[in-house]
Amino acid sequence: MREAAAAFAGGPDALEEILLGLVADVDRAVSEPLEVFPVCHHSPASAIAMARRLREKQPKVVYLELCEDMAPLLTELRNCRLPVAVQSFATGIDGFPAEWAPLSVVAPVTEASAEYQAIAYALDTPGVELVLVDRSSDHVFQWDARPAPDPDAPGAGGEARPADEEAALHGDAVGVEIGDLRPRFAELEEHLLRHGKVRHWSEWWHQYVELPLGDSDHDTYRQVMLLIGSLFRRLAPGDTHRLRVDEDRERYMWTRMREHLAATGTDPEDCLYVCGAFHAVSRVEEFGVAGGGSFEISPRTATRWLHGLIPSSHAAIEAQFGLAPGSVSIAATQWAKNLKRTGVKPYVLAGQGGRRRSTAKKTAAPAPVPAVPPSDRLTGFLRQPPVLDRLDEAELLGWSVEIVRAARRNGYLASTADAIAVFETSILLAGMRDRARPTPYDFQDAAVTCIEKDTVPGRRDVRRLVESMMGGDRVGQVGYDALPPLARDVHDRLAPLGLKLEQRGVRRALLDIAARPELEACSDVLWMLRHLLPEGAARTVMGERKLGERSIQESWDLALGTHQRALIELGYEGVSIEQVLEQRLRRRAYDPKATAATVLTTVEDATLYLGSRRLADELGGRALEVLSGERSVDGAPEVLRGVRRLLAYFRTAEPVLPPWIEAFTKAGYAHYCTLLPTAFTDDDAAVRHVSAMLGFLFGMEALALSLGCDRTQLELAVAQSHPEDPAKKALLWAAQAHLGGLTRERLRARCDGLLGNPLTVAAYPQYLSGFVHALEPVPQLTDFVVEAVSNAFGRLPDPVLLPWLPTLITALRKDGGDLAPLLIREAGRIFPGRLAALDTWVPPWLDRPEDPAARPAAGGGDGTGGCALLAAHPETCDAVAGLLGCEDGWRQAGAGPSGAALLRRHPDTARALEALLTDG
Incomplete structure (x- = not known):
């Protein structure tokens, strides 16, 4: 404490002030009539203490630190398998910068969390009201300054798991959880890790808070958590924005609680306020039932928020909140262990899906703790030495045997001797780190040292094997009844396939449309999902869909259960996939950066997937508008290919061409004729771009001329080109x-x-x-x-x-x-x-053959042969004379002055014409 005070509070003389401040903060929180219950997110000790306190106190109102607009979704947790996340989502934003879209806020819920215990108690206990009092999802972004990512921030260095499929379940959402209890700057965290002889924050918390508090009584737990929250708060750096946001959240929550108490007349003694330990020792003026202050809650913006449940996983929680890989899985194992040791009966929502039936033997309840005055319990707790009991030793033996078995399955040359070495090395490492009993992190280091050595023969290293053995990455699932209407509609329309698409993993679907025509509707759904969902959610193995073509047999690899989050977020955009696809096509077409080629792609997609002539005509008109405004030829190849495909389709599928494609052809003809001379000399225009322009002009020439275009414009454009x-x-x-x-x-x-x-x-x-x-x-x-x-x-x-x-x-x-x-x-x-x-x-x-033009002219070289030929064909002469503007003198066989003079001036022309006609 003295070293920390000297390093972070201005000197060792500040220690007395800090200690007095800690005592004052704890006294203030403990003496509050409305009981404040401090927690830490995904902490088994907090969950055990919460379950025990709820059974003792039986509060009538539970105030929970969670976004207040997420309350209607909590009842749907009954239809899910934890872990899942409550999500607020907004695509069309109003009041925020456009580059922030889409906005997303998630709040993960695991079984080994205090918030889940409070939710389960409030929802399944008659007469109990659950009130969410934290800022709304809209205020989360109202108060968000969007600072640049700080590489020195806690959790930025090496704890987060690399991005993978499970870690990306939350996407780019902003995460909110109850009890973000962690040092607010990197120097203090580094100080604690160095003196605690641990590698990362998750291990420090597990060793110095989680294990000691696992068996503590309520008063001890509460005082310790308040002390930790007060210490981190008083040693927080001068980040004015973050401090202001924290204090505004506390003012917000206490304002909401006082409003609810005033509106319902509830006695504060019958209430319980569940919040993070950092906020439990707040020093704002609004703190407490009798608090003052005049904090005004700003109105929400016009952004329309949608809410739902999405699947979560241990890896996703660890990646989003900067926790060590495997820490949430270890917390779940510790939760089960604490339940067995303490005999506490947890709260579980009725009908909760996905819970494994416990096969553990019933254990006797722990011996009652002798009555000790609350003021003395904290002192006794801080003085009691940790003990390596027989249960932990047996557990360590089981871990050692199991990791050797798992290593052998993955190609390691492990034996019984390695199991003994892992066991002894775990105890040795714990002793070197001043621990009375090995933690899962000590065991993990020992297993890597004794088994992995220098090579990894299989796909997984020993560290990942230990994580899997401790429980692995558990992935949640949202039940059918909790899905949005769009997701339920997709499952209903794909029901004829007879596959369990809600399960994770890949399912192979075989569609024999020729034998079962009803599967064509399933094919339509799958092609739209392939267009809308991420790659891998719906992957075609056999079959294709092009304009004017339909497959009679198709084969698909479907992983809708794995990509359930993406399917759920489609439900935020519409009530059917057709509506979502139409909205996305319009959004792409009317984007300010859209090109003519992009809009033509949307026309093709609208025709291909939706079969909508109305939408195709609308987007075609937009393509014409965009093409007229383009001054670059970069998209010419894509425009050429798109127009060719659409023109070939409409010529065979429609009795007449749509008006927009005729107008597009005329405008494109004139547009590219205008840009052609510049494109030939522009260094930025590649050869393939100019080639595509000529391909459009020559390929669409017949249609363009029939619509009234002038070929002279093309000839002039080519004549003016000088590359x-x-x-x-x-x-x-x-x-x-x-x-x-x-x-x-x-x-x-x-x-x-x-x-x-x-x-x-x-x-x-x-x-x-x-x-x-x-x-x-x-x-x-x-x-x-x-x-x-x-x-x-x-x-x-x-x-x-x-x-x-x-x-x-x-x-x-x-x-x-x-x-x-x-x-x-x-x-x-x-x-x-x-x-x-x-x-x-x-x-x-x-x-x-020899070129006829190279042969000598008949009748000599003076043009007399040509004169004789012209005199033999007077009608042709008259026609040529009319074109050349000569009216007289041609009917005499070369005698006329005009004809003779003209032939004498151009003898080559006469000879060439004569040779051409006589050769034919």
Whole structure:
């Protein structure tokens, strides 16, 4: 005490002031007419003392430190298997920052907790009223300053279990419990751990508080807990925000209790106030029935809170509240041990689910404690030495044998000698740590030392084996009657499967929809659950659902019992999974950061899972609105794929296309035409983005033109594009070839020029990458891309080919993975199928007929042949003349001044036209 006072209270002279303050705090709490019962969360000693005191006092009103808005849910604990958590949940928040959503508050309840004893007593005893007096869930966040996490805070270093499936049962909820009794800053906790020769706070509490108080009488228990609470309170640091919140909670609770006493006229002597030991020694002005003060409780915000029960587990409680792994399981074992030793009969809610029937033999009640004045009981308790009784020794022997058996099952080479070593080492460690009897933590260290040595042959190390042996991680379950309507509806609709889906673990469901059409409704539910629940809750093994396709047989792995919390939280969002899915789709579509691709995905999901044409039309209109406001092309590939799927579906499933998709096609055509020149030159726009834009423009061109779009806009956009990147250049050439502005021969000549120029050979793989991406908008160029690749391998020597071959492979793998199958199929069609045929094989691009345009023109080179041809076809001449704006002189066979002059100026055109017609 002197060292602590010197370190944390300004000097050793402060010890007298601290001791006098402790006595004053205890006297104030003990002399209060409304009995204050201090507890610590999940403490077996507190639970034993609570059960004993309730049977002695039989209070008519129990005031409990728990969020007052959670009271209606407590009766549903009858339908659950502990541990579970009472939860307050809010998705649509009003009055809090939007980034806090969703808001969640949980209060875990275990069987070995004082709050459960008080709840069970109040709910099952006629004439007893249970009143929750702590701040509401709304006030929890009203008073929350959301500070940054402190790595030096208690519990931040090494005690919490790593996040796993069981530790995540509470999610990101804020945890509230009765009796958060722990030093309020790391230095004091470190001081206690060092002088107590323990590793973490859970072990300190078990050794120095839990075990001594397990057999104590009520007055001793109460005074010790008040002393601890007062000590931690007086040595608390100057955290003004936390101190203000603690004091406001105490003012809140005493204000609520005085209001209830005034409204009901209950005698304070018939009441019991159950709160944490830290709050039991409060020094606020409102403390006590006769307290003063004018504390005003602020109104709640407009946030709509929903309440329910979710499954909890020992690991989840330990992870959320910074306790050592296995400490809650050890507390449950200590609870059962205390019940056997003291003979106290605990309170249990009638109809409580999941309780194991006790097979322990009835033990005689302990000998009555001689009557001692209350003032002397604390002194005797502090002076009595701990004793290693025969029961603890027998228990240690049993543990030693059991851990060796468990180790051998998990691959360790353990023997009877190891059991003896564990037993003796446990006693040795306890002696080295100044303990009269080994604790479970001493036994755990001894088992690791004697059995594990340096390797772990199995999946679990010895420390985890000890935790399992002490009771393991017990996981609670919310019963069917306590589930929200949505969860009950899901279980009812999946009842035809004939599986016990409420149990934990994976259940295999086989759906033969062709033989049992009634299972199609189950399939619909499962697909929606797969979309809404976390991965693993509903996993499809066989079967798929796409637009316009339905499986006739499906196989599912279901773990709804394991993911019960997620299913329950769906019930906070709606009364059916269809309603929840519709709300989530709307929320995604109308999110300020939503893109056109995201909204199109919601349209597809609405059609696929809900079959709602109304919702699909609404979300389609939202997609059109978002697309019109986008100035980036990042989502072009996803937009292209989404529109293609939806368009293919509506063309086969609907008599006419929905109006929104027609409007989307028109707007998208104009939108991408506008952005195309910029995208070709923008370094931030990747090749696949530009390729997707062209894919939309070329693929939707027929529909867009039929709806009134102008193709000239696309031609102008392509003509205005001047990329510098080699891949984009190749993409532009492919677009020009599709539009007719570039022939195959000219495209082939450009590729030949790239291969023949030493300055451009190094960039040839990038050009090929552009050509591969061009297969998306221009798939008819597949044979040309095969030709371009083949020419490179056939013409270039190895010293030139091999250095850029890795670049080519990397480019094709990175950017053309989806389009590579097209090239492979085309190459398989072009190249011979047998090796023997390769010697005589001639590539088709080398075995082509002579170009008619290259032959000399008939009738000479002065254009007279062309004149004769034009004179032989006057109607064609008149039509061409009308297009060119020439009205006179064409009917004479070249005699007219206009015709002769025009032919003399453009002889190549006349010869080309004549060659084309005569060749045909």
